[in-house]
Amino acid sequence: MSVLSSGSFVADIMIPDLPHIGPPGSLTYAPNGIKLSPGGHSANVAINLAQLGLISVHAVGSIGNDMMGGFMVDQLESSGVKVHAERQESTTAKNVALLVKGEDRRFIAELTANSMLTTSFLLDAIERISPNVFYQGTLGGLPDIENNIAEILAKAHEEGAMTFLDVIMPTNGWRYLEDAYSSVDIFHCNIQEGASLTGLSDPVAMIDYLIEKGIRLAIISDGGKGVTAGTCDIRVFMPAFAVRQEDATGTGDALCAGIINAIIGKSVVLDMISDPDIIVDLLLAGQATGAACVTGVGATTNVRQEIIKRIMEGREKVLGNTVVTRK
Numbered sequence: 001m002s003v004l005s006s007g008s009f010v011a012d013i014m015i016p017d018l019p020h021i022g023p024p025g026s027l028t029y030a031p032n033g034i035k036l037s038p039g040g041h042s043a044n045v046a047i048n049l050a051q052l053g054l055i056s057v058h059a060v061g062s063i064g065n066d067m068m069g070g071f072m073v074d075q076l077e078s079s080g081v082k083v084h085a086e087r088q089e090s091t092t093a094k095n096v097a098l099l100v101k102g103e104d105r106r107f108i109a110e111l112t113a114n115s116m117l118t119t120s121f122l123l124d125a126i127e128r129i130s131p132n133v134f135y136q137g138t139l140g141g142l143p144d145i146e147n148n149i150a151e152i153l154a155k156a157h158e159e160g161a162m163t164f165l166d167v168i169m170p171t172n173g174w175r176y177l178e179d180a181y182s183s184v185d186i187f188h189c190n191i192q193e194g195a196s197l198t199g200l201s202d203p204v205a206m207i208d209y210l211i212e213k214g215i216r217l218a219i220i221s222d223g224g225k226g227v228t229a230g231t232c233d234i235r236v237f238m239p240a241f242a243v244r245q246e247d248a249t250g251t252g253d254a255l256c257a258g259i260i261n262a263i264i265g266k267s268v269v270l271d272m273i274s275d276p277d278i279i280v281d282l283l284l285a286g287q288a289t290g291a292a293c294v295t296g297v298g299a300t301t302n303v304r305q306e307i308i309k310r311i312m313e314g315r316e317k318v319l320g321n322t323v324v325t326r327k
Contacts, residue, residue, distance in 0.1 A: 001264050002056035004129050004161070005046040006122055006145075007137030008114040009061030009085065011068045011092055012039030016099040016247065016297040021106075037298050038075040039095060040114060041137030041166060044250050048257035048289065048303040050080035054264060058082045060125050062117040068092035069113070086121040088113040099247060099297070115141055119148040126155050133260050134161040137253070139177075140170035149176060153183035162186070162263065162270055166256050167193055182214035185270060188256055191222040203228035204235060217273045219283070221255055221290070223248070227283055230327075231274045238283045238322045241291040241311050250299025251290045257303065258289025276324050284319070288312050 014035040022028045038047065046059035059076055063069035063085050069092040076083045093114035098106040122145065126134065134156035139146060153163050164186040170176070174197050187210060189197065194206040203220045207230035210218035219229040226239040262268070262285035272278050288311045289303060296302030 001132040002058065002129060003046075003049055003054060003133045003135065003260055003264065004058045004060065004126060004131035005042045005049070005135045005137070006060040006117070006125075007042035007045070007135075007166075008040035008093065008117075008141065009038070009043050009059075009063050009072050010040035010109070010114050011072060011094045012037050012249075012299065013094060013096045014099065014247075014249070014298055015097065018098060018100045021098065021100060035298060036071070037300070038072050039250070039299055040093070041253055043072065043076060044253035044299045045135055045137060045257045045260070046076065046081045047079045047300045048254055049261055051300065051303050052257065052261045052289070052305060052308075054261060055080075056082070058084060058125070058129050058131065060084045060086070060117070060122055062086045062088055062113045062115075064088055064090045064092040064113040066091055068094060084125045086117055088116045090116060097249060105247070105249065111141070114138075115143065117142050118144050119152060122152060123155050126152070126159055126161070130159040131156070131161045133164060133263060135164045135166065135256065135260060137166040137256070138168060139165060140168040143172070146170075146172075146176035150179040150183060153180055157183060164188070164256065164260065166252065167197070169193060169196060181210075184215045185273065186217045186219065186259070187215045188219045188221065188252065190252060191220055194220045204230075207235060216270070217279065219259075219286075221252060223251070227255075227287060229279060229283055231279070233327045234274065234276050234279060235325045235327065236276065236279050236283060236322065238280070238287060239318055241287055241314055241318055243291045243295055243311060245294040247297045248294050251293050253299060254293035254303050255286040255290035258286035258308075259283070261285060261289070280319070280322060280324065284315060287318070288315070
């Protein structure tokens with residue numbers, strides 16, 4: 001079974017464990033080095049899936065004709081991902097993450113080739129690959145994809161794929177989703193994105209809003225507080241696994257990858273995602289994968305089967321505090 005992960009390709013430059021950010025003109029040495037790794041939603045989800053053992057993982061994204069573009073392709077391919085890179089007359093996007101001990105992350109990023117993915121390139125990839133699961137991330141930062149997202153999802157369904165959308169805070173508002181909701185099988189956003197999208201503050205109310213729009217399974221993540229999810233007649237709250245957090249970069253991508261991996265591993269088809277037991281299994285896998293992610297530095301470093309297996313040893317406590325209700 002195959003997965004097509006679409007979204008952004010970004011070269012991540014991570015500087016962890018900084019003691020402080022110095023004043024202007026100062027020099028600060030990185031105590032644990034400066035790390036360069038592939039990033040962006042498409043790359044992160046694809047690499048995570050490959051590391052979890054999936055064989056047929058494809059990634060679509062946009063890069064420049066430069067050294068960093070070559071780096072992105074090489075790193076993805078060396079991870080076992082089949083790369084479909086649209087090359088632009090621009091530079092490959094880079095993101096610098098400054099991680100100061102005891103403080104939230106600071107990001108310095110650029111919008112270059114990563115935002116230029118075209119609908120025609122993506123539609124061609126969907127037709128050639130005919131994936132079982134089509135994941136579209138970075139929605140909110142891909143103008144051409146957003147303008148045609150309903151057509152893209154229809155094409156994915158035509159090819160037999162389950163559709164999975166993952167959004168970011170949009171540059172130009174949320175209207176692009178209006179014609180697409182009914183073609184979304186699984187939808188994920190975090191609590192801040194959900195509040196912006198729906199105008200609501202309660203995650204259960206956010207789920208109600210999204211389901212009324214036509215989404216089959218909606219998922220709202222809230223970091224260490226856990227996830228809230230629902231279908232037309234089921235609502236689920238699941239607390240997070242208790243782990244020591246080193247770096248939260250890529251947590252949402254890891255959660256999505258864990259859910260997709262469980263869909264493939266359990267041969268879940270569309271009619272099954274309304275089953276409360278299946279929903280709980282998917283959320284548990286997603287949360288364990290997200291928890292593994294935060295124990296390392298970088299978006300994909302610790303998304304490993306052995307780490308997830310250890311985290312899953314705490315599943316009974318999580319399941320014991322999971323609440324499933326019917327509408």
